[in-house]
Amino acid sequence: MGTTSLKRSLVDIALEQIRLRIDSGAWSLGQRLPPEPELAEILGMSRNTVREAVRVLTFSGVLEVRQGDGTYVRACADPLDTMLALARGSIEQALEARAVIEVEAARLAALRRSDADIVELRQALEASESLYGSPRLDDYIAHDLAFHQRVVDSAHNPLLSELYRYFSRVIRAGLERTISEPGRPQPAFELHRQLLAAIERGDADAAATANRALLI
Structure with a gap:
């Protein structure tokens, strides 16, 4: 040796x-x-x-x-070990786990959001909508995930925010593949707007329902 x-x-x-x-x-x-x-x-x-x-x-x-x-x-726990474990999962498993985080975060966001959060959510959603349908699919996905990150951040739970930020890096490549699949349901911006409206008026159940519908 x-x-x-x-x-x-x-x-x-x-x-x-x-x-x-x-x-x-x-x-x-x-x-x-x-x-x-x-x-x-x-x-x-x-x-x-x-x-x-x-x-x-x-x-x-x-x-x-x-x-x-x-x-x-x-x-x-070693974050690198966690990243490897997440990377070994299927895109379906990743989306299921994402849904668990996002739905509860949306509920909390409706109860805890600030006026500044609403402004940032509007800006993030407008940026995402403006890129949908463009040839820059990776840019659209980045902005869509940024909007959902804003939703999670509006729950004002730093641990939840960091978990989602970490998790988003894992699922981004999978989203680039699945969003472009023929026949796959495309982003429903009306649901995004319903989610934002529910958070703004403080309706936790409606926010959770809208977010859950987005991930079906």
Whole structure:
């Protein structure tokens, strides 16, 4: 085994050991990890190996390095693993999961939206409508997802917003394929307008119903 392969395997072991401690709750969300020398001693690894493992986990979003402060646990699951799991699903599964998020978000948006949210929703819907039917399908999809992201953002739940933003990246490629399929129902902008109107008047049930109809 060459030096590079050996180094890589040691880094993998360090990654596994850090993840196991996070998964077990030994290092909880938001907790600061021990300083590098102590961490290397705990793991029984060299400081260079530990430093590389921390770099990998920081890149993937599990850890966060705060200059002059230390390294903190940012997530209890590896976002890259989550992305891979989502990518393995079918477009039908992705759309089902999207519907679960959007319908409840629309209900919350009707109850929590601000006047500024309504302005941004109108602007996003107008931009989406203006691009429908143009040869730039990817631009239309981006603007359509932006409108739905605005709906989710209007629920004023940062976790829900981030989840949907993350999820939208996964389903975008699938939407480019399915929207252009012959015979597939095309976007119903009247339903989009009904959704916006329901959110504006604070009708949670109507907002959820309109959003659900959009995703059938």
